[in-house]
Amino acid sequence: MTATLIDGKAFAADLRARIATEVEAMKAQGITPGLAVVLVGEDPASQVYVRSKGRMTREVGMNSHEHRLPAETPQADLLALIDRLNADPAINGILVQLPLPRHMDEAAVINAIDPAKDVDGFHILNVGRLATGQKAMVPCTPLGCLMLLRNHLGSLSGKNALVIGRSNIVGKPMAQLLLRDSATVTIAHSRTTNLPDLCRQADIVVAAVGLARFVKGDWIKPGATVIDVGINRTDDGLVGDVDFDAAKQTAGAITPVPGGVGPMTIACLLANTLTATVRVNGLPDPEGLTP
Numbered sequence: 001m002t003a004t005l006i007d008g009k010a011f012a013a014d015l016r017a018r019i020a021t022e023v024e025a026m027k028a029q030g031i032t033p034g035l036a037v038v039l040v041g042e043d044p045a046s047q048v049y050v051r052s053k054g055r056m057t058r059e060v061g062m063n064s065h066e067h068r069l070p071a072e073t074p075q076a077d078l079l080a081l082i083d084r085l086n087a088d089p090a091i092n093g094i095l096v097q098l099p100l101p102r103h104m105d106e107a108a109v110i111n112a113i114d115p116a117k118d119v120d121g122f123h124i125l126n127v128g129r130l131a132t133g134q135k136a137m138v139p140c141t142p143l144g145c146l147m148l149l150r151n152h153l154g155s156l157s158g159k160n161a162l163v164i165g166r167s168n169i170v171g172k173p174m175a176q177l178l179l180r181d182s183a184t185v186t187i188a189h190s191r192t193t194n195l196p197d198l199c200r201q202a203d204i205v206v207a208a209v210g211l212a213r214f215v216k217g218d219w220i221k222p223g224a225t226v227i228d229v230g231i232n233r234t235d236d237g238l239v240g241d242v243d244f245d246a247a248k249q250t251a252g253a254i255t256p257v258p259g260g261v262g263p264m265t266i267a268c269l270l271a272n273t274l275t276a277t278v279r280v281n282g283l284p285d286p287e288g289l290t291p
């Protein structure tokens with residue numbers, strides 16, 4: 001058997017097109033969503049992501065505001081910028097690109113963002129809201145994974161889902177979203193024993209460990225849906241956290257790297273920016289855009 005390819009690139013393009021339609025309607029009411037992206041330092045991958053975010057923000061008709069600060073910027077200066085963006089009515093979404101330089105306290109910076117403008121969903125208030133079933137801004141990468149899973153599987157209710165990785169950006173919010181959809185969720189990490197056996201019981205595997213081809217083909221239950229969040233730069237190019245060539249022999253469906261989860265991250269960022277804009281203007285959430 002060869003797995004169905006889950007085409008995140010196409011799904012993300014379709015989502016951006018639907019967002020563009022919503023933005024056009026908002027503009028007719030005199031409202032243009034504005035997204036501020038803050039990059040501190042010159043990390044090459046971050047520069048690529050920030051450039052893509054700016055381009056796609058403009059492509060859907062939103063205003064993009066980019067702030068680039070030198071790596072040695074004092075944290076107080078970054079916090080002062082965030083204060084100004086919080087107070088600026090033209091800014092509906094604020095995103096601080098991660099990772100931050102080592103001298104900065106990531107939690108302090110994230111928690112300085114107005115939770116209503118926290119389009120990354122990383123603020124402690126949004127994390128708490130998601131964990132307690134309240135209306136939250138939801139982190140973009142896991143939100144994108146959930147959309148791909150729902151689109152492929154329909155209901156996730158009662159499915160055995162294994163999340164490999166416990167980061168605040170992907171693993172933990174992914175587990176919360178799967179729980180919210182009534183999956184039976186296991187979170188695995190570097191100290192987990194008998195991971196291959198755990199994986200063999202999973203109907204859904206979300207791999208977010210950051211280790212190239214870590215998940216082996218013979219760990220996959222026949223017919224399972226495999227979502228690969230990994231982006232690892234190796235001598236033979238960009239590869240995921242799953243041994244794709246082996247896993248696709250057994251899986252029912254699998255996301256490729258690149259072209260799977262990655263493009264969903266930015267599309268969901270734009271969806272969150274739209275959501276933040278409608279909420280601050282007292283408008284109803286856009287119908288069927290995000291789960």
Ligand SMILES: Nc1nc2c(c(=O)[nH]1)N[C@@H](CN(C=O)c1ccc(C(=O)N[C@@H](CCC(=O)O)C(=O)O)cc1)CN2
Binds near residue numbers: 096098259260265
């Ligand atoms: N504040 C944030 N920082 C970071 C986040 C985030 O969601 N918020 N996520 C990652 C990086 N990221 C967006 O910021 C991101 C990663 C990957 C992609 C993507 O489209 N990947 C492509 C491959 C691109 C390539 O060649 O490198 C794919 O998988 O097809 C988009 C966004 C960490 N920081």
Ligand SMILES: [Mg+2]
Binds near residue numbers: 230260
């Ligand atoms: Mg992918």
